[in-house]
Amino acid sequence: MTTHLHRPYREPNHTQAWLIGSGIASLSAAVHLINDAKVPAANIHILDLHSGSGGGMNPSGDAENGYFLPFECHPHFYGSCLEKLLSAVPSQTEANKSILDAIRSSGQFQRPPPQDYALARALKQGESGPEAVDTKGIHIGVKNRMALIRLMLESEKMLGSHTIKDMMDESFFETTFWMLWATSFSLQPWHSAVEFHRHLRKYLEDIQSLNNLKTSNRTEYNLYESLIVPITAYLNNEGIDFRFNTEVTNIRINREEQPHIATEIELLEDGTEHYVRIEPTDVVVITLGATSSGAALGTNNSPPPNLSSGWEDRMLCDWRLWQKLSQVSPNFGDPTNFLSQSLRSAVECFTTTFKGPEFMKLYETLTHDRPGTGALVTLTETNWSITLSIPHQPVFHGQANDVNIVCGYALSPLNEGNYVKKPMSRPQVIPDNTGNIACVGQFVEIMDDTTLNMDYSVRGGQIAVTELMGLPEKPEKLKKSLLLEIFDLII
Numbered sequence: 001m002t003t004h005l006h007r008p009y010r011e012p013n014h015t016q017a018w019l020i021g022s023g024i025a026s027l028s029a030a031v032h033l034i035n036d037a038k039v040p041a042a043n044i045h046i047l048d049l050h051s052g053s054g055g056g057m058n059p060s061g062d063a064e065n066g067y068f069l070p071f072e073c074h075p076h077f078y079g080s081c082l083e084k085l086l087s088a089v090p091s092q093t094e095a096n097k098s099i100l101d102a103i104r105s106s107g108q109f110q111r112p113p114p115q116d117y118a119l120a121r122a123l124k125q126g127e128s129g130p131e132a133v134d135t136k137g138i139h140i141g142v143k144n145r146m147a148l149i150r151l152m153l154e155s156e157k158m159l160g161s162h163t164i165k166d167m168m169d170e171s172f173f174e175t176t177f178w179m180l181w182a183t184s185f186s187l188q189p190w191h192s193a194v195e196f197h198r199h200l201r202k203y204l205e206d207i208q209s210l211n212n213l214k215t216s217n218r219t220e221y222n223l224y225e226s227l228i229v230p231i232t233a234y235l236n237n238e239g240i241d242f243r244f245n246t247e248v249t250n251i252r253i254n255r256e257e258q259p260h261i262a263t264e265i266e267l268l269e270d271g272t273e274h275y276v277r278i279e280p281t282d283v284v285v286i287t288l289g290a291t292s293s294g295a296a297l298g299t300n301n302s303p304p305p306n307l308s309s310g311w312e313d314r315m316l317c318d319w320r321l322w323q324k325l326s327q328v329s330p331n332f333g334d335p336t337n338f339l340s341q342s343l344r345s346a347v348e349c350f351t352t353t354f355k356g357p358e359f360m361k362l363y364e365t366l367t368h369d370r371p372g373t374g375a376l377v378t379l380t381e382t383n384w385s386i387t388l389s390i391p392h393q394p395v396f397h398g399q400a401n402d403v404n405i406v407c408g409y410a411l412s413p414l415n416e417g418n419y420v421k422k423p424m425s426r427p428q429v430i431p432d433n434t435g436n437i438a439c440v441g442q443f444v445e446i447m448d449d450t451t452l453n454m455d456y457s458v459r460g461g462q463i464a465v466t467e468l469m470g471l472p473e474k475p476e477k478l479k480k481s482l483l484l485e486i487f488d489l490i491i
């Protein structure tokens with residue numbers, strides 16, 4: 001949902017669309033440009049620094065040397081915008097079906113149904129070994145309950161730049177209830193109270209059931225293979241102009257015009273400078289930053305190189321463009337708030353490739369859950385705040401039967417931090433006072449919605465296309481019932 005006025009209809013045949021980045025946000029914009037706005041595929045250009053599409057969702061490795069599965073690629077997803085996207089793309093494997101229909105039918109018929117719900121959302125060290133933590137109910141005491149209700153009823157303006165820590169008593173951060181939120185959404189006590197406010201209002205009703213994958217869409221393999229590959233193949237077949245190994249270094253903007261208009265894209269294609277002229281009839285959709293920028297990979301024998309050396313150079317190529325745009329106008333937001341805290345807010349992700357069934361057997365014995373029943377298992381007393389995902393197997397096409405893959409992340413790999421996301425550091429999808437420019441990805445502002453999920457990037461892509469092309473249909477509104485949520489807290 002966006003607060004912008006509806007824009008005039010744009011003639012699709014006379015529109016060239018330049019999409020910067022090839023993650024799910026841009027792929028979503030491309031699909032909706034073709035399907036909803038009827039822009040010819042040959043007029044759509046996707047530019048990315050990397051050698052293939054998918055952005056942060058690219059896996060790597062093999063069974064011999066160990067796989068790397070980005071955490072966001074575990075084989076299940078939810079979100080109405082993502083479902084709409086997948087229902088618009090034909091399946092590559094099943095004739096006359098969309099990707100969404102194919103996923104739903106294979107999930108239903110080819111796999112054993114999961115248990116109704118996962119028994120273990122978290123494990124702790126008990127007297128006789130690891131045991132499941134009881135995560136049901138809201139056991140936070142009357143004082144914390146009242147503080148949560150106050151926080152939920154507060155306006156974002158009043159919450160301002162307060163942190164969650166500013167709003168809640170220290171005892172709150174010791175509760176199992178907080179552990180659920182922190183590990184489901186990578187929240188830290190020093191994160192923005194506005195961010196937590198949005199999460200509470202979006203998920204309070206569902207926080208207990210979010211872990212149960214029975215109601216989510218389960219894909220055959222990891223999300224890169226099951227979603228990114230077929231969407232990219234579809235766009236290639238349609239004739240989209242993909243340009244990889246291409247960094248967009250600047251977008252020239254005519255500030256004399258009201259609203260501001262993008263007039264030229266400067267790019268480095270395989271190291272050579274090029275300039276692309278942008279007409280006022282054209283549109284530019286920019287993925288700001290990247291979720292995995294600056295990432296350093298370890299191997300089986302060596303840890304990832306220390307992030308404190310040389311990480312800026314690795315990272316900045318994804319962020320330079322946003323830095324330049326923020327100097328053009330404050331309407332493009334300010335990446336400083338994300339960049340200046342990047343070491344503190346780094347998340348360490350890992351994938352473990354097991355040969356043989358021992359780990360899975362131990363996991364089932366301990367939790368009484370089959371792999372793929374629950375989304376997450378948090379190990380509550382680990383210093384690194386580790387959360388695991390034990391997906392249904394296989395996760396990769398061609399993965400042998402005796403190979404099992406588990407992935408996880410550590411919320412506190414440095415075990416310190418004071419990261420605060422200030423409100424309004426992010427630009428709107430259509431930055432104020434711009435005419436043919438949209439920003440998408442995890443670092444734009446979408447009112448009431450929460451980041452760290454694909455649906456956010458896809459929703460951004462849908463808003464960009466709807467607004468830039470002047471289409472009548474808006475993305476589905478987020479469900480929200482403050483009364484019901486507060487009721488959940490009271491009882």
Ligand SMILES: Cc1cc2nc3c(=O)[nH]c(=O)nc-3n(C[C@H](O)[C@H](O)[C@H](O)COP(=O)(O)OP(=O)(O)OC[C@H]3O[C@@H](n4cnc5c(N)ncnc54)[C@H](O)[C@@H]3O)c2cc1C
Binds near residue numbers: 020022290457
């Ligand atoms: C640790 C972690 C866990 C997550 N877990 C989940 C999860 O469980 N479920 C979920 O739904 N989501 C999860 N997410 C969120 C996930 O990142 C998003 O769902 C999705 O991958 C973001 O897609 P995107 O297209 O917005 O950006 P990205 O995937 O980051 O892609 C952006 C692309 O744009 C390119 N680019 C940027 N600037 C330029 C430029 N100037 N020139 C050329 N190319 C450029 C980048 O190189 C990159 O390839 C997680 C994220 C992280 C970091």
